[in-house]
Amino acid sequence: MKQTTDFLKMKEVNEKIVMLTAYDYPSAKQAEQGGVDVILVGDSLGMVVLGYDSTVSVTLDDMIHHAKAVKRGAKDTFIVVDMPFLTYHLSVKDTLINAGRLIQETGAHAVKLEGADEVIEKIAAITKAGIPVCAHLGLTPQSVGVLGGYKVQGKDAQAAKKLIEDAKKCEEAGAFAIVLECVPKQLAKEVSKSVSIPIIGIGAGIEVDGQVLVYHDILGYGVERVPKFVKQYHSVNPFMIESIQAYASDVKNKQFPQEKHTFTMKEEELKVLYGGLE
Numbered sequence: 001m002k003q004t005t006d007f008l009k010m011k012e013v014n015e016k017i018v019m020l021t022a023y024d025y026p027s028a029k030q031a032e033q034g035g036v037d038v039i040l041v042g043d044s045l046g047m048v049v050l051g052y053d054s055t056v057s058v059t060l061d062d063m064i065h066h067a068k069a070v071k072r073g074a075k076d077t078f079i080v081v082d083m084p085f086l087t088y089h090l091s092v093k094d095t096l097i098n099a100g101r102l103i104q105e106t107g108a109h110a111v112k113l114e115g116a117d118e119v120i121e122k123i124a125a126i127t128k129a130g131i132p133v134c135a136h137l138g139l140t141p142q143s144v145g146v147l148g149g150y151k152v153q154g155k156d157a158q159a160a161k162k163l164i165e166d167a168k169k170c171e172e173a174g175a176f177a178i179v180l181e182c183v184p185k186q187l188a189k190e191v192s193k194s195v196s197i198p199i200i201g202i203g204a205g206i207e208v209d210g211q212v213l214v215y216h217d218i219l220g221y222g223v224e225r226v227p228k229f230v231k232q233y234h235s236v237n238p239f240m241i242e243s244i245q246a247y248a249s250d251v252k253n254k255q256f257p258q259e260k261h262t263f264t265m266k267e268e269e270l271k272v273l274y275g276g277l278e
């Protein structure tokens with residue numbers, strides 16, 4: 001299993017880091033079999049698995065529930081768990097209790113937090129407590145209300161400068177990596193050059209140290225529309241719906257179950273059964 005020190009080395013030798021989200025036992029097994037370096041139990045689960053409009057409805061208990069299932073499916077892959085909305089803002093003490101629960105109760109290896117500014121001291125405290133922290137800058141979906149939608153971030157020079165400074169602060173605070181979401185490629189390249197920890201991009205172009213995408217997006221599974229930065233490798237949805245339709249039609253038309261799906265009783269047992277009923 002690769003871990004934080006390996007990710008640093010991968011950046012040094014320009015070996016790209018592959019991160020993919022997973023939310024349950026089968027998706028985690030598939031991610032591990034598919035050879036990803038890092039599994040992210042993303043709070044995007046609120047949207048792609050639980051059907052909420054944003055990630056802000058996701059709770060710590062939701063994350064723990066799903067991270068436990070992911071761990072059971074991927075025992076030999078580095079697992080990062082998102083800290084959900086408002087579980088790392090109230091105080092350093094509350095933040096440590098919540099990060100501790102995510103790690104202790106699930107067997108995951110690291111936590112991820114969105115933002116810089118007042119979050120920097122939380123990154124430092126969690127790291128000092130011995131829990132690796134992945135930062136998350138650029139488009140931070142838990143702040144969708146303040147950002148006014150899922151929009152590209154750091155487009156003007158001033159915002160870009162702030163983001164580069166934030167990345168440096170995350171590194172100084174002890175973050176082992178930074179997820180950088182939805183920023184212009186030129187800024188992403190500059191951020192990656194400005195720090196020695198790996199930058200894992202999503203909608204950040206190719207000149208970063210790794211990529212992360214959402215499981216449901218790359219598979220075309222249950223998602224209607226995907227963001228511009230997604231490469232959809234398949235659209236499994238039609239296959240799944242067709243399978244369900246075929247099952248429903250088989251039942252209605254008495255085509256299922258067939259003999260091979262059916263259990264039978266031995267002749268002598270039937271005799272006793274019928275005898276007993278007489």
Ligand SMILES: Nc1nc(=O)c2c([nH]1)NC[C@@H]1CN(c3ccc(C(=O)N[C@@H](CCC(=O)O)C(=O)O)cc3)CN21
Nearest residue numbers: 044047048055141150151152182214217223227228229
């Ligand atoms: N299925 C899914 N995939 C994701 O990558 C994802 C989630 N859900 N939920 C949590 C966040 C939200 N994310 C999103 C969602 C939408 C856009 C989006 O539509 N962006 C516009 C850019 C608009 C602009 O130009 O400013 C796009 O067209 O891609 C981006 C990130 C990323 N995360």
Ligand SMILES: CC(C)C(=O)C(=O)O
Nearest residue numbers: 021042043044179212
């Ligand atoms: C989109 C990724 C980076 C994420 O934070 C999530 O899946 O929740």
Ligand SMILES: [Mg+2]
Nearest residue numbers: 042043044082
């Ligand atoms: Mg997230």
